[in-house]
Amino acid sequence: MSPLHSLGTIRRLGVKELWSLWRDPVMLVLIAFSFTVSVYTSATAMPETLHHVSIAIVDEDHTPLSRQITAAFYPPQFLPPALIGQEAVDPGLDIGRYSFVLNIPPDFQRDVLAGRPAEIQINVDATRMSQAFTGNGNIQQIIQGEIQAFLRGRNPAMASPVELSLRARFNPALEKAWFGSLMEIINQITMLSLILTGAALIREREHGTIEHLLVMPVTPAQIMLAKVWSMSLVVLLAAALSLNGVVRGLLGVPIEGSLPLFFAGAGLHLFAMTALGIYLATLARNMPQFGMLMILILLPLQMLSGGTTPRESMPQLVQNLMLAAPTTHFVELGQAILYRGAGFDVVWPSFAALLIIGSIMFHLSLRRFRSAIGSMA
Structure with missing residues (x-):
């Protein structure tokens, strides 16, 4: 099969995934809620913020x-x-x-x-x-x-002869909404990448369409790549709309860095996380099992990646282990670009780490996926 024909097959399979998602109102509502209401409430209802305290x-x-x-x-x-x-x-x-x-x-x-x-x-x-x-x-x-x-x-x-002059960089007014909204965007990208790809595979298994794919002249790698690019595209579009509509427009949060650079990093992160979502979907037999597995994986990824508390405050063992997690590097590059306006010359190590981790995850997921569909045949 020629590379051009293979790319065409991946494109058509990806379009099929998009149509399947379009016909799933529950997932559409979840995407809309995650990138609108969830982002807004995370920015404006942070419990540690002092607001009208008696x-x-x-x-x-x-x-x-x-x-x-x-x-x-x-x-x-x-x-x-x-x-x-x-x-x-x-x-x-x-x-x-x-x-x-x-x-x-x-x-x-x-x-x-x-x-x-x-x-x-x-x-x-x-x-x-x-x-x-x-x-x-x-x-x-x-x-x-x-x-x-x-x-x-x-x-x-x-008066004291020494006067302390405090200068807050990147967030002069110490607005908690600036931190909460952007970190919620990063968290939702991570969560939905797992949910959408895993649900797409389980949905095909429950509806019996996976058996149809097995008799077609397509390879497991093409099926996986189709799910990866289609679900990644949906998440990236939703994140872009949320950044410009909710974060910039509704909340008035300034974005310091390059959005194309941030979304390039988000694409590498999605490559790793969608592969992980497919891996979890091959382990689960149905959506409830997939949900339980996702909670076991998602919560540590988000809590220990540095988005909630600085990694430097965690035990050294946890810091070293989390270097193998894509969320650690995505949070690092996301904060550097969106908060501090960093360029590629600063965040390229995070890009390289995401590329390596994503390639390893895709390889492991592909092996597991081949084994899973082989048992169905």
């Missing part, structure tokens, strides 16, 4: 410094502070009305100006763990910043 202040000092500290808490991170008495602290925390309560003691300003130790009590509702952890650090920074500003205004000689 805070109360017990001001027992009633001085310009205490009023300056009170005025430093404002939307959108905090709700306007509620000024309460000492007797309302415990009931307010017990009922969940306040997440944080600050107690500014009497003579606080006088102690600060005199250089004596001065303390502010911060009461935290630790049942709201994510907000408690993030908000506690933010509140301490706000209070320290206001005290330093107050001292500089009253007596410049009392």
Whole structure:
């Protein structure tokens, strides 16, 4: 069979896969939901983000410094502070009305100006763990910043001679939506590449069309390549629409790097993940089994790839093992390109790793696929 004829066969088989997907409304709804609602909610409903957090202040000092500290808490991170008495602290925390309560003691300003130790009590509702952890650090920074500003205004000689200048690169306003939306795009590309290819193979087995392919003059490699390119095309198109429509348009997240370069890396990642999806589909007998296998594989891939927490914070053994996972290199190149505007001269090692891993996965999946369809014949 000539290479040109083989490519034509792969194209026609891929078109057949696209028509099969078009007639599957459940999969179409899943694709649409994954790249619209899921991306938007991941960007805007992150639990660690401080957004309209309730805070109360017990001001027992009633001085310009205490009023300056009170005025430093404002939307959108905090709700306007509620000024309460000492007797309302415990009931307010017990009922969940306040997440944080600050107690500014009497003579606080006088102690600060005199250089004596001065303390502010911060009461935290630790049942709201994510907000408690993030908000506690933010509140301490706000209070320290206001005290330093107050001292500089009253007596410049009392201020610290060293001033820390903080510059946040790539995300100056520290917008959590910038991180959440782009990482969700990367996660959905990974998830749908597994689901679509695996479901396509299982669907053919359940409908009996795999037997039709076995009597046709096509090879297992052509069948696999057809599924790989067709499902990869669907995922890439959905991701491109989501990046431009939801991320850029609806959320207003800037994309720093080259989108063609990112999608080139995504194509290599899809080459590896679609092959893995076919491998899992040959192990499963039906969709429920495939779903269980996918969860066992997908969750570690996404949680340990560096998209949720930095890889440097993980044990060294986990870091080394995850170098064999395509998601690790895809997250690395995706963050470098989309967040930091990196070029090919920076991300080429990730491209090379994805190409090697994808080739190995495709070879292993092809061997398994040949064995599986051989047992059907």
